[in-house]
Amino acid sequence: MFSPTSVNHISVDSRVAGICCRIIFLGVSRNCLTDKPTISGRYFIFLASYNKNKIPKRRTNMQLYQEIATQPDVDQLLASINSFHDSMAKEIHVINRGCVLPDHVMAPRNQYDIQLLIQSQWPPYAIELVFINVYQFQLNRPQEYWEASGKVERISSPVEKTTIQIAFDHDALVISCERLFYRFRGEWLGYKMYLSSEIPSPVAIPAQNIDGTWRMCSECLNTWEDPANSSFSTCPRCGRITELH
């Protein structure tokens, strides 16, 4: 199968000696997309047996985050940073996991995820919070916070549901969600922006690193380019959130 994915990037699926493989040509000239293309990239990458189950598993970036699942968990988080006393919300990144596709088809996912950077005058000075499946997001005053509160609620009827809420200065910033993760980011201080890549996700599937900036989705085998320092990236074809392996 010949698959021109861009004017300078072509992938070919084939079988070599009975093994499923994908050959990816990079730096291909434009005339390769004519009726009888002659593929001649500046260099190519050969991926044999690309079955997604063959992609090796390794420690994921989400394992670098702590998950808040119980009230003691959220109490411990608040205690670890002085209940966010003398802190501020520095950056907030909100993403709708759905979209309107380039061919104008609606692809709803009914899910917001939020990544929040809180900077503090107290150790550990900065925390990244990742709110998965946000139920409520209230943003009022860009002030420094006196304190924050948190609660975890579980209901089993009519359907099982967990709600985790963090509220800064009562109602200055309130976010509630289904799952909450955090990671200490003590060096993320100052005016610089840090939340520049895809929001991390606990349901990300592997994407195979091809040459540093190119990656391949383990679900649909699509390949695309994203900065190498972006661990997470959404596959442009199937919309799955992927994590670079």
Ligand SMILES: [Zn+2]
């Ligand atoms: Zn995909």
